[in-house]
Amino acid sequence: MLLVFTAQIGEEAMDKDRIKGSAEQAKGKVKEVAGKATGDKKLRAEGKANKVSGKIRSAVGGLKDALRGR
Numbered sequence: 001m002l003l004v005f006t007a008q009i010g011e012e013a014m015d016k017d018r019i020k021g022s023a024e025q026a027k028g029k030v031k032e033v034a035g036k037a038t039g040d041k042k043l044r045a046e047g048k049a050n051k052v053s054g055k056i057r058s059a060v061g062g063l064k065d066a067l068r069g070r
Contacts, residue, residue, distance in 0.1 A: 014061065014065055015061035015062070015064045015065050015068075016061065017057050017058070017060050017061030017064060018057075018058050018061030018062060018065065019061070020054075020057055020061075021053075021054045021055065021056070021057030021058030021059070021060070021061055022054065022058055023054070024050055024051075024053055024054030024057060025050070025051050025054030025055060025058070026054075027047075027050050027054075028046075028047045028048065028049070028050025028051035028052075028053070028054055029047065029051060030047070031043055031044070031046050031047030031050060032044050032047025032048055032050075032051065033047070034047070035047055
């Protein structure tokens with residue numbers, strides 16, 4: 001189970017894309033490690049893809065926050 005906490009900046013929470021991106025990166029890391037441990041190349045590749053996707057989503061959220069002046 002993955003717990004995600006929202007970081008508060010003033011009175012407003014950070015963008016949902018940053019939170020979801022961080023969760024996606026964590027999920028990818030778990031898959032990648034599991035794939036490496038079991039020798040499952042497909043699972044390892046899925047994990048790497050999840051990590052990249054999460055990084056992109058986090059960057060988009062950061063950009064949204066910057067545009068909102070947070």
